[in-house]
Each structure stands twice: as structure tokens, then as C-alpha cells.
Amino acid sequence: MLAFLARRIAYGLAILAGINLVTFLLFFQVNSPDDMARLQLGGKRVTAQAIQQWKAERGYDRPLYFNEHASGTAKITDTVFFDSSLRMFAFDFGRADSGRDIASEVARRAGPSLALALPVFIAGLGLSITLALGLAFFRGTYLDFWGVTLLVAMMSISALFFIVAGQFVLARVLQLVPISGFDTGLDTWRFLMLPVVVSVIARLGPEARFYRTLFLEEIGKDYVRTARSKGLTEPAVLFRHVLRNALIPILTTSVAFIPLLFMGSLITESFFSIPGLGNYLIEAIGAQDFAIVRAMVFIGSVLYILGLILTDISYSWADPRIRLQ
């Protein structure tokens, strides 16, 4: 187990190193710091001096990979690559191009992101599974048919529509909750209510439909027939046997998404002006702040790899036949 973990983590680090290199090449080689400076300072009438100053303020005027003029280890450490790429492994993201410290900003925004993403994750999973199980129970009936039709229709609707419609109906016409905004403390739930409900509905279509097929597949297996032939009632078969077995793949694949919850949701956060990481990224894209985008790429990848490792662990935990070696 420990050896397996060590190997997975080593592989994860190798992937991270690759991502780091790719993003660095994208942002500094394909696109030179001069281009960035020109874009930030705006337009064509930027003097070479202004560009030089912009680069110097951010340390982009140094050599990319190897500093000949420095001495000792500074030959390596006093470079753009070391400063803006390698330091990320120590979660030192430096400053945004606008000047603010990225790490503290990320730490501050992870809370609101999580406050939105976690309830959506739990409620969405619970509701999808319940709905799917219900449809599987009534399989082959009109209820099942129209339920699936509704789910297909729902997955054909843009998530943006659910947000726009939800804001319009619940917040504007019925005035049940505020349209957007965020607050800490006890008032938080009033602001989170609408985004959570909307996000859960938006992901219900594809998820519930997918889980329904998983349940139906499980129902076709031999042990289910055995359970029925023992004389168990249909609910007993469904809830005691099918649900338990079908939950294994559902939960293990869901585990992969848990770390990514920290990243928040781009669209929902931006529509409801929740000051989370998704919003941070949208602002960074709008302001073309590459330092933030690079940092977010790194954080997102770390969380994704963490999710993969968690999935492997949960597999072996849920199914003793799988051994991690």
C-alpha cells in the first residue's frame, strides 16, 4: 500500500513537472514577456522603456533558464524559470501581474468556493442517485420513459439557462432570495441557496441518466436473479443488493472530484458574484493576468492528481478484491 502510494505520488510529481514545463513554455516561450507587457500597457504606442520597466517590476527581465551573470546557485535560481515555475512546487505563487500576492488571495477565496461547491456536490450526488434508483425501480413503465425523456431534455439545456431562469424566477419575480452577492456568517445560506439549487438542477440531467444505466446494468446480473429466486421482494433486492453494489463505481468515481471542489465553479460564481476561486480566474482572464492563470493551472492540476490517487485508494477500500501494489 505504502509502496503503491509512493509510486503514484512520484508519477503525480512527474505529471506536475510536465504541466509546469508546458505552461512555462506557453506563457514565456510561445509568448514573450514583451508581448505581455505590450498587452498590459495597452496598444502599439508603448515605448521600449515602459516595457522594460514593466518587466523589471515583475522580474521578467532576467534570463529565462540560465543566468550567466550571476554566481553560484544564483545562476539557476535567479531566472524567470526558477522564480515563476519551480517555486510553485513550494506553493509559492509570487505576485499577480497586478501586484497582489496570489497565495493569500487563493487562501481567502477557497472558503467561499467550497461553501458553494460542497453542498452542490453532496446534494447533487444524493438527488441524482435517488432519482436514478427511482427510475430503475419503475423501469419499463411510462414513469420511467417520461422520466428519462425529461432528463434528456434537461441535459440538452445550457447550464447558463438554468442560472438565468433561476435568478429571474426565484430572485426577481418571487423575491425569495437575493439575486447575487455573498456574505460570511449566518447570512451565508441566503446567498448560497439559489446558486446551490440551480447548480444541482443543472447537473441532474446527465448524472441521473448515467446512474440509471449503471443501476440497470447491475439489475441484469446473476446475483440479482439469485436474490429474487430466494424470494426477496423487489424493494429489498433494489435497496439492499443493487444499490450497494452500484454505489461502488459511483462513489469511487465521485471521489476524484472532491479535491477539485476547492477550485469552485466558474460560471455559477461569476453569475452570482461569489468571491471564490472561479470568479478569481474569470477576473484574471478578463484582466489578462497571466501570473494568476498560471498559478491556477498549477493548483488545478495538483488537485486533479490528488483526486486520482484518492480514487485508487477508495477502489481498494470499497472492493477488497482490488489490491494496490
Add this chain to the structure above:
Amino acid sequence: MKPVFLLTDLFLFGLIVAGAFYIRFAMRSPQLRANWRLALQRPAAAVSAVFLGFFLLIALADSMHYRPAGAAETRSALDAVLAPIAVAQERTYSAPLAWLGFRKETFERDGKVVRDYPRLKFGGAHLKDPEAQWLGDVTRRKLAGLAGGLGAWLLVALAIVALVSKSAGERFSATLGRVARGQTQYPVRAMLITLAVLSVAIGVAAALSTGYHVFGTDKVGASVLVAALKSVRTALVIGALTTLVVLPLAVAFGVAAGYFRGWVDEVIQYVYTLLASIPDVLLIAAAVLLLQVKIDTNPDLFQTALERSDARLFFLCLILGITSFTGLCRLVRGETMKLRELEYIQAAHAFGVRSARVIIRHILPNVAPIVLISTVMQFSGFVLAEAVLSYVGVGVDPKSFSFGVMINTARLELSATPVIWWSLAAAFVFMFLIVLPANLFADAVRDAFDPRARLKSVADRKSPAPA
């Protein structure tokens, strides 16, 4: 008049030609023909195919670009058709079928300065006494459109029934009866009903468009109907071109990894895990931002704004494809690994058949079904993704036409009083009308090509290797 071929036009036409070749190929293969027949025998799939075909026609008309003699800007065939509506601009927002402005303005009437709703420049401008005439005029136009639509439909429907009766070798009246009772091999009746609905919708919209803006106008007074129709091309291009990027990448890398194993497999797995590890939106955002910088710093790279936005659209498809080929690649790799252990492939090896030949003869035809299925299933996802990406600001050029751009520019309009709903409604309804048929069609294809067993075995394999 000089024809102009944009980058995405060429690929779209290329895709049509490739599709034609595929149809020819599928018609000759008994297995493929049986599968497709099974898929299209479903009424939902046949109806969806009619809808998708209609949107494809719009997209193709919008892809035939030309530059009129002496004109500076490039237009498409669709632009030429829509020109009467497109030039009939209002000053600002106006509701669907309105003849009065949306907001009160201060203007001079009969020598007095008043504050009232102004008459529109185009909508209902032909009416002398709009308050009394409007309802009658609109109803008359609707009826005329209905009659025209039904008339055109009747001609097409009779032609289709005649074709069916000819291919079946029976009397026309007998075929007509079978179609009406829904006893044909393919759901001809359902398709004809769909055509009738489409035809009537076009007729009514066209009849109303000569005097009004059917879906109203947006902030700058441009017709929302025109924007929605022109967005269809962007949506289909994103769906189709991205698929075109995904296919070769996923198949080539997946087959190579699964077939050659060893270090090839290691490298390919590393690459796709790496790409999958970067959250899609971030990678797309990074790439599109970089492209924007390139375009901004090299303004002479493209001659016209249209070419510029087209290049960005093309690039978006490219990067969207690169971020989304990993799933299919993993599937193809697993399937290939399973296939290469089968006896007949081992036998081929034993006879000294070369790898390239084994792959072409034995591996590719057997991975084709999962590739086809996941291709059609991904299509609608790309269309939906475009709207989200454009909203975030990393999608298509904000000055071009797309559903995402429409939603993005109109998203604050619902909070206006009174509510301006028509831009958003048009964008969402059109998207729904493209994505729902795409989903239904994909479902039918999946069921017909019955990959359940295959897909599932690959899914099982995705769990960490037990040994």
C-alpha cells in the same frame, strides 16, 4: 463577385465530402448498413436527423462566402438571404413584432415636443393606423405564411412519397396509405410531420419578417433572428471541427499505445494524463489568451475582421479538441489492448503479417464503433461548451455571432424593467433545438451499434491494474 474560402469553410466542406464518402462506404458494408438502419428506424432519431439536416443547411449557406464586386466586406449566401431583415435596423431594443419603440423617448410630434414611445423605423412602418391595423396585419401575415409553408411542404412531401413508392415498386396510393398509417420501414410519417412543422415555421417567420422583427431587436437595434440564425454555423462548426481534431488524435494515439505497448504506451499515457490533469477551462483559457496576444500584437496577420474571428474560431476548435481527446484515447487504447490478444490477431502475427496491416485490417474496423459512438455523443457537449466558454471570455471572438456571445451580451437584460427577454430566449431556444436532436440521435446510434458490452469491459479496465 469573388468566392472567399475561410479556414473553417474549407474544413466544413471537407467534412461534408468525408461524410459522403462514409455514407458510400457504409452502404456497401452489410454490417454498417444494418446498424444505421436500426438507428434511423427509431422515430426520435429520424426526426432528429431532419432537424439537424435543416440546421446543417443553414450552416452551409452561411459558409459559402463571397465578396461582391467593389465591396470591402465578405458576405455569405445566408447573409444575402437575410439582407432585407439585417439592413432594417432599429435604433435600439424593440420587442418581437412590435411597431413601437421599447422605451419612451423625447421627440417632436405635430410641432410639439412629447415624451412617448416612438414609432419604429422598420417594424410596422407600413401601417397607417397601427393601433387598429396591427392585429389584423399580423394575423394576415401569419395565415399567409402558414399557407405558403404548407404549400411548399405538400410539394416536398408528395415528392418524397413518390420516391418511396418508386423504390418500393408499388402504386403511389398504396405508399401514401402506408405512410399515413406509419407502416413504412423508416418512420416517414414522423419525418414528414417534422418537415411540416419546420416548413410552417419558416413560412410564418418569413411572412412576418417582411414587416416586423420576429424576435425583436437587440441593444443596437439589430435583428435577433439574424443573430440566432448566424449563430447556428458557429455552433455546428464547433461541434464538427472539434470532432475532426479529436478523431485522429484519439485513434492514432490510442491504437499506438494499445498495440505497441512498452515505452510507446508509457509516453502516450504520460501525455494524455498530463493533458487531462489540467482543468479544461484553464488550458483553453491559457491557449485562447495567448492567441489573442498574438493577434493583437500582429495586426497585419489577417486582412479582415471576419478572417480574424474565423481564425480564432478555428483555434478554439483545435484547443477544445486537444483538451477533450483524452477520454476517447483511453477507450481506444483499452479496446486495442483487448483486441490484440485475440486469437485471430495472434494468428496474423504468427503468419508474419506486418503491424501496419494488422492495424488497418483488424484493429481499426473493430474500434470504429466506439469511436463513432463517442464522436456523436460528444457533439452536443461541444455546442454547449461554446456558450460557456464565450461567456467566460475565452470562446469565439466577441464581435462574431454565437449563442455564447448572444447570452453574454444579453445576460443583464433580464434585470431591466420591463424585462427584455427575447435575445436570451432566442439563443436558448435555438441551442435547445440543436442540442436535443443531437442527443437523441446520439442515443439511437449508441443503441444501434450496441457497444454496451464493449464499453463496459473498457470501463472495468479503467480501475487500477490488479497485477
